Amino acid sequence: xxxxxxxxxxxxxxxxxxxxxxxxxxxxxxxxxxxxxxxxxxxxxxxxxxxxxxxxxxxxxxxxxxxxxxxxxxxxxxxxxxxxxxxxxxxxxxxxxxxxxxxxxxxxxxxxxxxxxxxxxxxxxxxxxxxxxxxxxxxxxxxxxxxxxxxxxxxxxxxxxxxxxxxxxxxxxxxxxxxxxxxxxxxxxxxxxxxxxxxxxxxxxxxxxxxxxxxxxxxxxxxxxxxxxxxxxxxxxxxxxxxxxxxxxxxxxxxxxxxxxxxxxxxxxxxxxxxxxxxxxxxxxxxxxxxxxxxxxxxxxxxxxxxxxxxxxxxxxxxxxxxxxxxxxxxxxxxxxxxxxxxxxxxxxxxxxxxxxxxxxxxxxxxxxxxxxxxxxxxxxxxxxxxxxxxxxxxxxxxxxxxxxxxxxxxxxxxxxxxxxxxxxxxxxxxxxxxxxxxxxxxxxxxxxxxxxxxxxxxxxxxxxxxxxxxxx
Numbered sequence: 510x511x512x513x514x515x516x517x518x519x520x521x522x523x524x525x526x527x528x529x530x531x532x533x534x535x536x537x538x539x540x541x542x543x544x545x546x547x548x549x550x551x552x553x554x555x556x557x558x559x560x561x562x563x564x565x566x567x568x569x570x571x572x573x574x575x576x577x578x579x580x581x582x583x584x585x586x587x588x589x590x591x592x593x594x595x596x597x598x599x600x601x602x603x604x605x606x607x608x609x610x611x612x613x614x615x616x617x618x619x620x621x622x623x624x625x626x627x628x629x630x631x632x633x634x635x636x637x638x639x640x641x642x643x644x645x646x647x648x649x650x651x652x653x654x655x656x657x658x659x660x661x662x663x664x665x666x667x668x669x670x671x672x673x674x675x676x677x678x679x680x681x682x683x684x685x686x687x688x689x690x691x692x693x694x695x696x697x698x699x700x701x702x703x704x705x706x707x708x709x710x711x712x713x714x715x716x717x718x719x720x721x722x723x724x725x726x727x728x729x730x731x732x733x734x735x736x737x738x739x740x741x742x743x744x745x746x747x748x749x750x751x752x753x754x755x756x757x758x759x760x761x762x763x764x765x766x767x768x769x770x771x772x773x774x775x776x777x778x779x780x781x782x783x784x785x786x787x788x789x790x791x792x793x794x795x796x797x798x799x800x801x802x803x804x805x806x807x808x809x810x811x812x813x814x815x816x817x818x819x820x821x822x823x824x825x826x827x828x829x830x831x832x833x834x835x836x837x838x839x840x841x842x843x844x845x846x847x848x849x850x851x852x853x854x855x856x857x858x859x860x861x862x863x864x865x866x867x868x869x870x871x872x873x874x875x876x877x878x879x880x881x882x883x884x885x886x887x888x889x890x891x892x893x894x895x896x897x898x899x900x901x902x903x904x905x906x907x908x909x910x911x912x913x914x915x916x917x918x919x920x921x922x923x924x925x926x927x928x929x930x931x932x933x934x935x936x937x938x939x940x941x942x943x944x945x946x947x948x949x950x951x952x953x954x955x956x957x958x959x960x961x962x963x964x965x966x967x968x969x970x971x972x973x974x975x976x977x978x979x980x981x982x
Contacts, residue, residue, distance in 0.1 A: 542589050
């Protein structure tokens with residue numbers, strides 16, 4: 510039977526110790542047990558323990574799982590090493606000393622694997638958070654771009670792989686320093702170096718000269734960090750000097766190419782906006798051909814009939830529906846409207862939905878919407894879609910449901926929260942496979958109307974949906 514490199518090396522150690530090597534007993538079965546245990550431990554920690562710890566659920570139980578996993582892995586590794594490293598029994602004075610050495614090494618190995626899994630979890634969840642909230646982060650910190658965040662996540666993954674495969678220490682330190690430096694240089698180039706260089710006669714040469722100047726200035730801090738990590742002055746000096754050509758050949762030209770590509774994309778977006786403006790003009794023309802008087806006269810007739818028949822709830826619903834449709838026809842197409850009108854529309858929508866659900870005791874609808882006292886303006890239909898989405902996905906006549914809506918303004922900033930339950934759609938529901946009402950559209954409109962002036966946070970679990978919007982009016 511042909512042997513792999515690993516078990517061939519193991520066999521050499523057995524031969525040197527004068528012990529007969531058995532492929533299945535001393536290599537195959539110990540490795541099978543180890544990898545099976547590691548796989549099961551990963552499934553437990555990754556899909557059961559860590560999510561529970563993040564949600565702060567059953568903390569004592571989940572921490573107990575972590576400790577138990579460490580002890581079991583260390584103990585099983587120790588037992589399998591008594592077979593896989595049987596040659597050690599001829600290298601120590603007695604069996605006790607051999608067992609102490611084997612089990613000490615196995616628990617150290619288990620602790621190292623636990624640290625690697627912790628690093629993996631940090632990279633996984635921080636990466637997901639950064640990428641899913643990249644727009645909010647970029648709107649708050651203009652220097653940080655989505656490409657920069659993506660590069661940072663890739664750097665964390667690459668560092669994890671270098672540690673897992675036990676790469677050379679100098680390579681790990683170099684990449685640990687040069688990676689973040691390159692990402693910072695990329696963001697700084699996008700934010701300052703390239704835009705300022707484009708005003709010069711020779712923009713690319715000016716940009717390269719300024720980038721080289723930044724890298725020369727960075728020699729000292731890179732050296733200090735390298736000295737701290739390696740405790741070797743020569744290695745730190747080599748890393749700091751090698752960092753310059755590395756960034757000059759990779760980061761500097763890559764930043765220039767990506768920035769020019771973004772400029773080209775912005776120009777194409779401008780052309781598309783012009784075409785969209787023409788389409789909106791055609792839509793406005795078609796809208797102007799619709800005479801809404803017949804519709805409102807019909808609603809007024811229904812409203813009067815409901816009052817004559819003492820159907821006050823029906824009359825109230827017809828009146829609110831008429832106000833909402835008047836808002837949709839006359840104000841929705843404007844670039845800016847009074848915030849008070851948007852809030853009034855929201856009030857009518859909530860009240861109209863409450864009429865439909867008021868007979869269900871399992872449905873709780875709470876709204877704390879402060880009255881808008883000052884004349885503030887907002888893009889139309891920016892808040893309503895979140896409320897519509899809450900009623901669409903958060904209300905079930907068969908299960909306990911809740912919707913909580915809050916809105917208040919402080920100085921020139923609006924704070925808006927929508928929190929609701931989530932229920933799976935029935936198979937016969939025609940909208941079962943449809944997504945939220947206009948949420949993607951609202952995100953795009955916020956990015957266009959309020960660049961750098963808004964923060965949108967959306968959190969969704971299997972049971973609830975939460976939206977937080979902060980908007981500088």
